[in-house]
Amino acid sequence: MTKTTADYRRLDAAHYMHPFTDGGALGAGARIIARGEGVYLWDTDGNKLLDGMSGLWCVNMGYGREEIVRAVEKQLRALPYYNSFFQCATPPAVELAAKLAEVAPPGFSHVFFTGSGSEANDTVVRLIRRYWELRGQPQRTVIISRKNAYHGSTMAGASLGGMAAMHAQGGLPIPGITHVRQPYFFEEGRGMNPDEFGKLAARAVAEKIGEIGAETTAAFIGEPVQGAGGVITPPPSYWPEVRRICEANDIPIIADEVICGFGRLGRWFGSEHFGIAPKLMPVAKGMTSGYLPMGGVLVHDEIAEIINEGGEFAHGFTYGGHPACAAAALANIELMQTENIIEKVRDNIAPYFQERWRQLASHPLVGDARGVGMVAAIELVADKESGARFNCKPGAGEICRDKSMQCGLVMRAVRDTMIAAPPLVISRAEIDELAAKAMEALDKTQKALGR
């Protein structure tokens, strides 16, 4: 017999420990999502939702893509699993490695596969420290990251990340990782112009290098746009200055492309949009459009050659380069190419999305509306002039997220910042619908806040 929503909720409450969830506060129970098509989802009660978050920033090519499903099915029948240890490989993993070299910026002709974005970030810690060992500078171990960054949830990923709530549990960060300020103009740049602020935020990297010494610094890591931290779009002056500082000190940049990679900013990689010139790029999410879990690190030749010539790199995962996941990624990337999705996003869809999204700034609750490519944020404020926040429980963001769901739109709340990252295949008409629903959710939030 088919299970009802109530059945699922009962079983869920009894057995399922949810990630990043207060288990005691699940309230009426989880919403059970049962089906997806294009940019839409349906729950087990038949409610239709426009997925403004692409799942978790990953379903870039939308739901229900038969090409990916068929490729995975074919691979599962031919060979559901084999590993890449002990001098073996599988056809889809090899083909995917070559395909990634084709779409990556020049100089990135190697990849190390992982099962997720977190594992990719664990891998960059091991890769970069190994690289410096092989270059005869084993003391270069410290990785500079940023406060409010998100790099995953494993011990290394959470430590690279700068989430205070994550560091508060379980004795993080692990040693050898240090954090500097983020380029969050709305919160930290009041009274300055964005250009000035971007340079100031970048200078924190130089100050940190001065404090710990370039001779102990292994790398600087950053998301081109901080996603989970609240879609923190850096001022245009930020990345060029960070790049200049890192190059002057021979410090490789690691661009965490887990969200920004695979078209999200209208280029294959977010680094290309900002001119970051990284040496390592952790990827995941959009590589398979979330159809199957897969991650990896794109490794610049300068690093790959040294690692490859340095004997065994003692690192790897059972599911790294999983053939079915690699088949999903290949089909997904080929779909991106045949549908010219990068160009469509860059020239048509992202400019329209940003135009419609920025109109939300006219709402009395919105202190800032920003974004780049297909990521965007609005700041909910009690006072537009000063940017003062609401100080209530539940928070304004939480209220707005729930109202948004009631309006049939998935938006995510990061504190009182509402964020969106819809599938790249969203149409102009669907963007209109997203913007209208977001506006309606803001009206309902305003009412709930007694404004």
Ligand SMILES: Cc1ncc(COP(=O)(O)O)c(C=O)c1O
């Ligand atoms: C920038 C970034 N890096 C890493 C991760 C971790 O990826 P995963 O959840 O696949 O481990 C995420 C997940 O949201 C992310 O946004």
